[in-house]
Amino acid sequence: MLDERSRLCVHAVFTVAGCGGRRHGSCLRRNADGCLFLHSGRGLYSTKGAVHTVYMKYAQIDPELFLSTSDSTPMYQQIVNQITTKVMAGDWPAGQPLPSIRELASASRVSVITVKRAYAELGQAGVIVTRHGMGSFVADSPNLSDSLLQAEFTQHFDAMLACARRLGLSVDDIRQLLDDEQAHGAAEPTRGSTP
Amino acid sequence: MHDTVRFHYMDNLRALAMLAGVVFHAALAYSPLLHPYFPTADRAQSPAIDLVIWWLHLFRMPLFFVVAGFFAAMLLNKRGMAGLFLNRLRRIGLPLVIFCPLVIAAMSYSTLHAAAYVRNPSPVLLMIRQFSQMANPPAPPPGTGHLWFLYYLLFFYVLTWVARSLVPGKPGNFMRGLKPGWQLLLFPMLLAPALASVSAPHPAPESLFPQFWAFGFYGPFFVFGYLLSGHEALIDRFRGFAPWLLLASVALYGAFLYLLRRHVPTAASVPIALIEACISVWMTCVCLVAGRLLLNRSNRLLRYLSDASYWVYIVHLPILFVIQYRLMDMAWGWGAKFTVSVVATFAVCLLSYHLLVRKTVVGRLLGTRMPVAGSAAGA
Amino acid sequence: MNRSPLNWPVIRLLVAKDWQLFQQQLAACVFGGIVALCLIGMATGWSFYLGSLLLIVMLVCTSCFSISNSLLVERKEHTLAFVMSLPVTPLDYYLSKLIGNLVTFLVPFLAMLAGTVLVILYTPLPDGLVVLSLLIFGHVLLAYAVSLSVAMAVESEGWNIFAMIASMLLINPLIMLLGQIPAINDHVKADTIYFAPVAVAILLAQATLSVVVLAATGWVHCRKKSFY
Amino acid sequence: MSTAFALSGVTKRYENFALRDIDLSMPEGQVMGLVGVNGAGKTTLLRILGGLALADTGTVEVLGHDMPAQQVAAKSDLGFATEDMRLFKTRTLRWHMDFVRSIYPGWDEVYAADLLRRFDLRAEQRLAGFSHGQRVKALLMLNFARRPKLLLLDEPTTGLDPVARDEVLEALADVLRDEARSVLFSSHNTKDIEQMADTITFVHNGTLLASRDKESFLDDWRRVICHGSWVPDKAAWPEIAAVRQNGSIVELKVRQFSAGLLERMQTQGAEIRSADPMNLEDIFVTTVRAGGAA
Known part of the structure; x- marks a missing residue:
């Protein structure tokens, strides 16, 4: 299963875990295999081969x-x-x-x-x-990243709307601000000063 | 156990010191100097005896205590303080407790018997004879006899522990670091006060109460041996000095004999004490150098003698007394009496060792081989 | 109250620990003792008295240092909490202290007792002195038991020092009191050993009291509510 | 899940102080923080658990062992360090390590050496020369290195310099890896507790004010700033622990926060400006001042 590159990768993972600070060190000393299992979700990957497949796909966290x-x-x-x-x-x-x-x-x-x-x-x-x-x-x-970005955008958007309400800005005012932003182009994206 | 194999010379030196003790004690009977004080003092005497034995007396036991200190340090290194105490209690304490009363009882029995029956009694026997005719004869104070050295060894082991608990740092390294010339000069100075406080030649500290002078005289030798352990090369540094030390000792001994003739036997004068101190230190060093050069080997005979020496020394004195009390009434010359008493004593001691000790529980008590070397034999 | 069995390995370790902490002082006392013996051995009047005095001082020192080191200092320096956090019961702790202290006290005590008796029997001193000596040694034993018990049961340092000094000083009135008892005093200078019934009774009382005091201390100690 | 310890109905009286009716337990694998002012009873509580003090009444169970009857078994798996505990001055740290190792079979020499390095301690130094911080670290090292199942630590970070404190917290965090090991530690530094503890217990004047899991604890408390003339009546609003007013600004400390509460406040005419989470110190002080349960 393991090609040469994966082997190198697995080796690198061990090395990283071995020198990755004393916290990992003390864990590894006790039981090197146990340490691997910890990182790869214990119980599931009970055979060494399976552990290797995990490391072939994912880097050490x-x-x-x-x-x-x-x-x-x-x-x-x-x-x-x-x-x-x-x-x-x-x-x-x-x-x-x-x-x-x-x-x-x-x-x-x-x-x-x-x-x-x-x-x-x-x-x-x-x-x-x-x-x-x-x-x-x-x-x-x-597209997890997208949905997360979407969620973050929604959050900021809602906050902006709330702020605008308190300032008494109308929907048209906001639209106007957006148009201004567009007109100045991407050259100065962080103008950001509110009137 | 390669490291113990190298110390055959220490084993052999110890055996030599012990066996020389038999000769020394046998010779005392024919010494004019000790005639008034020794129970077996014989009519036949020779000044030649005095010439030799007081020479031997000055470094025989010092040499023994050097060897004892040496093995104590080795044992301590190997088994720790508790191990040292346990081993020494078994090998030194127990034999002392068992044999001291037996040996002293045997000696006093044969002495009382001799006081009653010998026709040519020594001054001491005469005195005992007079005492025994009194209604309430005073009992002699309890003592350790010629086994005093075992008693003192026990004190030295305790003091080893005391010193290790109390003395900070490593004064031993300082003393080892001194130039050999300084060591050979300063060491006698250390002993002089102790020797000046007793008569010359120094007596055996047989009392149950320990004596300051014995600690002051034998203690430094024990420490010397202790410091030698693990640093045997120190002995080699004395090698170049050895012939000169021997010559100087012989010369000083001449002075010693000269001074001794005018000596009032209460306490030695300072010059006598200094001379004694120099001879004992220097001759001990000569013996160590010679032992390391010539005696660092083992064969069946040497090993047998070294095994037997402990037992021989413990029992020799009562046997010697019995023999010499018999000889007192013979009309032989001192040479014949001396030779017969030495040979007969050795014969009886060695025979008893071979038959009663070597392979019995007594042998195990004394250590078939002497303590530390015993482990070498076991390996 | 204590249902768990005695934890002997830890008791042994605690005794060894006290021994190590006490070693230096004990070594000094042993050294003093040997010097005292040498002084006695010099066989002159002044050195004999000086030596015997030094010997008794060393015995008292050994016992006081031993108690102070293993009990008072431990409480004062807050190392008691450390020791009691180890897997021991109060009874284990009590036994370790009792054993450690008794060994450090009884070894020199018995050696001196034996030495004293030997000296009396083998020298021109009247043998009748043996009884008086035994009574005095009995008092020292009792005084020691009391000091040890007070050290274990009472937390005040002042009282502890008082107990040590007072109990040892009471030796003087005791000797005077014994001198007032004809059954004992009349035989002191005799050459035979005579155990008067009074003397035997006092000896027995001293021995019993010592044991009772120590046992009672154990009982009190195991009912203590805090150990720090 | 078994319990690391369980106290029930525990009372302990001293001359000037009493610990009253303590009912407290902690599941295995948890970290519990004890918060209280000096003299609140934290140390006494820890001593009772450690077997150094006997409760007057009540039952004490530590690691499944009845105290004090089975204290040897309990103490074997217990790490215990209080602030006033000292080591033997005349001995070296190495001596202490050997002593502890000879008593506890679980001693981990490799881990001990690791801790020595991290705590910057010298094994061959005598304890007499140790500073307060070094002494605390030495004591903790002796406890950590034998990997006890339950660590009872009284003020483990008090008096330590910031670097040492950080090292100690890091070592304490090691314990978290093992789900069978538990920690009960007291501190008046609420930051330490807020960071490390799963459960938080407030002790004051010998009684437990509160003992709950930290997240819900922090979740329930809010500092609410509102605008308006409305001032709540405490009797009618049991959720509110403290009220302060300055002009039109009202500050409320709420012990049982919920969206419903805000709505109810708004119906009373309060204009809510903010409702922020509170830190543990603030919660503790408010609880003590309010004199009631959190």
Whole structure:
């Protein structure tokens, strides 16, 4: 099954996991195979061959997210945002197995329950799917990034409308602003000052 | 156990020191110097004896304590403090407790018997005879007899632990680091106060209460041996000095004998103590150098003798007493008496070793081979 | 209250730990003891008295240091909480302290007792002294048991020091009291050992009291409500 | 799922302080944070769980073992560190490591060496020379390296410099990987607890004010700013824990937030300006001030 390139890839994955900081190190020392299973959704890929197929398709995920305690955004929301960003950016392709809840919690130093909640939200939003007993995966929808962008656009659009209402702008005023934006062209896209 | 194999010379030196003790004790009976103090002192005497034995006396036991310190450090390294204590209690403490009363009882029995029946008694026997005619004869104070060295060894092991617990840093490295010339000069200075506080030649510290001077004199030799362990190359540094040390010791011994004649036997004068200290240190070093050069080997005879030496030394004195009490009434010359007593004592001791000890529980108690080397034999 | 069996391996480790912590002071005391023996062995009047005094000081030092090191310091330095967080019951802890302290006390105590008796029997000293010596040693044992118990049961350092000093100092009134009892005093200078019924009774009382005090301490200790 | 510990009806009286009627339990695999002011009873609670103090009444079960009857079994799987616990001054850290290793078979020497490096500790140094932070880290290292099933930590990050605090939290996060291991830790640094804990327990004056899972806790509380002259009557609005008013601005701290609540407030004439989540410290202070259950 494994061609030469995949072998190299698998080797690289091991190497990455081996030198990817002391957190992974301590895990690997205990049981190198166990570490692989953690990353690839435990229980499902019980044979080594299957593990290899996973790695042939998906790169190793670094489970550490960059979270901040001084950010006023709730922790779970930060996780949701970052994972969404990763999926939108294509860092994590569709079907990619996610780190287990504990793995991500430990690496990012947040509580398990926070990650659970974030995964639940992500599941509801359709960003990830959770299969019972297998772990979570990036949702297998072909245009996931688009739908996420769509959702983000809707959110901003609604916020803009709400703001406009409070300013007392009419629909025509908004239309006018859009036309102005168009007229100035793409040269100065971030003019952004509201009257 | 390759490392223990290399220390045959230490084993052999120890055996030599022990066996020389038999000769030394036998010779005491014919020493004019010790005539008033030794129970088996004979009518036949020779100043030639004094000339030799006090020379031997100055470094025989120091050499023994160097070897003891050497093996103590080795054992400590190998088995730790608890291991050292356990092993030494079994090999030194138990034999002391068992044999000391037996040996002393045998000696006092034969001495009382001799006091009653010998026709040419020594001054000591005469005194005992007088005492025994008193209504309430004073009991002799309890002591350790010629096994005092076992008693002191036990103290030295305890003090080894004390020093390791209390002394910070590594003063041993400092002492090892000194130039050999300085070592040979400073070491005797260390011993002089202890020797100056006792009579010369120094007596055996037989009392149950330990003696300061014995710690001050034998202790440094034990420490010397302790520091040698693992640093045997230090001995080689003395090699070039050895012939000169031997010559100087002989010369100093002449001075020693000269001073001794005018000596009042309460405490040695400082010059005598210094001379004694120099001779004992230098001759011990000569013995170590010679032992490492000549005796670092083993064959069946050497091993047998080294195995037997512990037992021979423990039991030799009562046997020697019995023989010499018999000889007191013979009309032989000192040479014949001395030779017969030595040969007969060795014969009885070795025979008893072969028949009663070597392959019995007693042998196991004493260690068929002496302690550390025993593990080498086992390997 | 304690249904779990005694945890001997840990008790052994705790004793070994106390021993290691105590080792330096014990080594100093042993050294002092050997010096004292040498002084006695010099066989002159002043050195004999100095030596015997030093020997007794060393015995008292050993016992006080041992108690202080294993109990008082542990409480004062808050290492007790660390020890009690190990898998031990209060009874295990009590036993480890009892065993450790008794060993460090009883070994030199018995050695000195034996030495004293030997010296009395083998020297011109009147053998009748043996009884008086035994009574005095009995008092030292009792004083030690009381000090140990107070150290275990009472948390105040002041009381502990008081118990150690007071119980040892009571040796003087005891000697005076014994001097007032004809059945004991009359035989002190005799050359035969005579155990008067009073003497035997006092000895028995000392031994029993020591054991009772230690046992009661164990009982109290196991009913304590906090260990830190 | 089995419980890491369970307290029921636990009371412990001291001269000037009493822990009253504590009912608290924690499922295995969780991290629980104890929040309380100094003297609230956090340390006493931890000591009771650690077997260092006996409860006057009530039952205590730790890792399935009855305390104090089966304390040896419980303590074998327990890591315990309180703020006032000290190690032996005259000994080196190496000595302590050997001592702990000889008692606990689960000691992991490799992990211990790893922790030594991460905590920047020197094994051959005597404890007497350790700073407060080093001492705390040493104690935590001795506990972590034997991988206990339940860690009871009293103020593990108090008095540590920011870097050391970070290292300790990182080591604590290691524990999360194993779903059979639990942590109960107290801190008055609510940030640590907010970040790491699954469950949060408020202790005040010897009683439990609240003990709930963190997410729903944080979810339920909101700081609502409204505009208008309406000021709620606390009796009629049990969801509101605190009210402050300055002119036309009213600040409400709500303990049971819901969309319905906002609607009801709007019907009272309040113009809602914002409804933001609160941080744990704010929630705790409000709870204590309100003097009631959260």
